[in-house]
Amino acid sequence: MAADSGSAGDYGTSDMQRNADESIADFASHLRALEETLSPAQEAPPRIPRQARSREKRDEILKAAARLFVRDGYAQTTSDTIAAEAGVSVGTFYNYFRNKRQALLTLVIERLDGIFSNIRLAQMDFSDGHPREVIRRAIGAMLERGNSGLRRAWLEVMAQEPELQPYQQMLRQYVLVRIEDALRKAEARGETWPELDISATALAIFTLLDTISLRTDTGIDDERLADALTDMVYRSTFPQG
């Protein structure tokens, strides 16, 4: 299915490489943007650990929390349980995190790229003439990262705490706007279907991939899935696919 190579020569690889590097840098900066977006929701933790052992314990607690949030969901996970799972007392949990919500927020911020793998979509740039590959790469990257469980927990908190919803909106807008941009540029170059409804298509693409990345077991191999999704996005945007 994948057809890459290209018309021009041998330095294709180094080109790819350069693109990948840039892409990683891009990705990092996108992440930082998202982090900025989220941090206002994050109050200072009660204790900033100074000793090395302390950092480890904090990480233990975070890992324990992550396990439970993923397994049982946010609401079903109690502070007592997290503490027990981490092998510490409740007091200790509250030494490191102001409250349960902050623990989740911390997790989300620290694992942004795993959780919001959809920002990969924000990086798509169709200007180099190989849109199919661009799409394929973004989708592949999205599917391989695995922290969708935490995103489910994040969505759960948001449902309960309306103050957080703006943040979700912002994250979403961030990606959405970038997809629209990429599409609009391709449209300007006359590459897309005529009369393509850019906003609606961007929304559809975003929704599709955002949700698919939350999948647990689809019964379908990730590679095949990525290929099918790529075709879908590609064909629905660029004619003569």
Next chain:
Amino acid sequence: MAADSGSAGDYGTSDMQRNADESIADFASHLRALEETLSPAQEAPPRIPRQARSREKRDEILKAAARLFVRDGYAQTTSDTIAAEAGVSVGTFYNYFRNKRQALLTLVIERLDGIFSNIRLAQMDFSDGHPREVIRRAIGAMLERGNSGLRRAWLEVMAQEPELQPYQQMLRQYVLVRIEDALRKAEARGETWPELDISATALAIFTLLDTISLRTDTGIDDERLADALTDMVYRSTFPQG
């Protein structure tokens, strides 16, 4: 369950219809069994009342519960609130429903087709030669049903109670298989893209539409959205769209 019949056949559609209806009925009966399992009959289980006045009261309660589940989510809705919203006492609520969960299950069972509007996708039949219209109609139907709020509540309970998940799987499989079937037939007729990965594509279509129908406000008009989605599904399946 599957009844395919053949390419021509004027009763194809009504067949499809019957099948979908049957399937919903099946699903409902499973859910009812589940209800029994999850809320084991103790002493006198609340039954559907015969007298008109009682039925009305029960319906009032259900409507109130639905409003609140949709507005605030399942966990955030308390039995007290439901009773208050319905203008009855908590006791009365518990006279009609064994517990909060049963009230939601009842709602889900009674409004199955509104909630699981994705069942409409199971009815797509591309054999009449106008696949784009078929897709458009299914999508239009999905988007216009309004009970996505209750489905969100249903998903919320499921997250908490793993025993329910098989039922979600069941419904999902039902629709998926039907989409695959339709695609396979179209493929047999040589209408689809060559080498189309049927299962993966069906999954993608299902996921996309299933999620989109949960939307609250996308900022995009439903008609436009339906058109864009139709294009997406159509172009990614049938070439030369």
Next chain:
Amino acid sequence: MAADSGSAGDYGTSDMQRNADESIADFASHLRALEETLSPAQEAPPRIPRQARSREKRDEILKAAARLFVRDGYAQTTSDTIAAEAGVSVGTFYNYFRNKRQALLTLVIERLDGIFSNIRLAQMDFSDGHPREVIRRAIGAMLERGNSGLRRAWLEVMAQEPELQPYQQMLRQYVLVRIEDALRKAEARGETWPELDISATALAIFTLLDTISLRTDTGIDDERLADALTDMVYRSTFPQG
């Protein structure tokens, strides 16, 4: 010590009576004013009891709370303890009161006259020519009411919850202003010491009596104490006492 009688006639008694009646009416209106002052701090209780038994239970809980607040102080009294003392469960306590603070506020409002016996001072009217008796009566009334324990609890909450302090200030101002008024009128009639510092004296009188009424056991009989206080207030305000 008391010397009343008067220049004129036999209907002195009925005069007294009328004054007492007026005084009670006055007192009630003062109380209402204080209640108005406090009520903004009071949120609606979670459940307004309708059944008679319910009112009784509410009263039981209030009495139990009062006992414990007086005996152990506000902070040392837990909701569990109150419930236990009242012979109910915690849940029941929270059915009647939104929280511990509201229970105290309710008590305070319902027993305003016992707790803020100092409003008696707000009623003093020296215009009838018998200031000593007026003072004596106010002080006597202050000392005989007994809920100073609850006022101590009230002061305790206020120390902890700055939002309530305005209310204390208002109660205080209410009485203070009225004492000043009475003094100022007497001054206008030339009855007071020349160059009397009205505000400071009012403050001193208020403070003295306010605090004395918080006494538990002074070792001195209430009548004697009232007489001594009367002398003190009278002599420090009106010359040639």
Next chain:
Amino acid sequence: MAADSGSAGDYGTSDMQRNADESIADFASHLRALEETLSPAQEAPPRIPRQARSREKRDEILKAAARLFVRDGYAQTTSDTIAAEAGVSVGTFYNYFRNKRQALLTLVIERLDGIFSNIRLAQMDFSDGHPREVIRRAIGAMLERGNSGLRRAWLEVMAQEPELQPYQQMLRQYVLVRIEDALRKAEARGETWPELDISATALAIFTLLDTISLRTDTGIDDERLADALTDMVYRSTFPQG
């Protein structure tokens, strides 16, 4: 501490003085015993350190504690906060003081005369013929000392721990008895109002001044307040003021 001397009886004053000083010393030693009783020596009790650096640190902590007790009250001040305010760790706090209460007790003992400024009242001696000035001076001295905040904290602990109440009684009695003494002597010289109820009047004077010295902001200038209080005490005791 106040040196008045006067026309009559040259050692009278110094006697009073000695008594007051002794009494304070007594009180202090009682408090120290109390400290022992309340915080029973376990293993190595924190003692007053000898080395200069340690003394300074201890003083820093005490000052920090004082600031916070005054500003926020005893209960609202946590050991963590005290440590932070003093720029040390909690551990260090507990190296110098057995517990929070002991820190307050220590403060009280070390600042007895500032806190219990009402002891000044015990030193009043009307025998030199200028009672008004004597009163004025005592009141002035009371009002100018600023540690009433700590006394409020002390009263707070006492409310929680009944074992401490005898000590409060002790100090109170000491001052009361001395005021009564002074009044009785003046009465013997025929200077007071006839039939003055000495005990009750002493109690009233004590209560008034004791409480007024706890004031925070009365809205009235201290000098004016002192003058008004002086008038009040003077006129209610000595006729023809």
Next chain:
DNA sequence: CATGAATGAGAGTTCATTCAT
């Protein structure tokens, strides 16, 4: 002695569910 992480009893509060009236 200094540090600060760890502890855990305990406090306030909520809410699904029961049951006497």
Next chain:
DNA sequence: CATGAATGAACTCTCATTCAT
């Protein structure tokens, strides 16, 4: 059947105090 008061387990979070480093 309707009512709504009663229940208590469960949950989140605080803070005085200890103790290993």
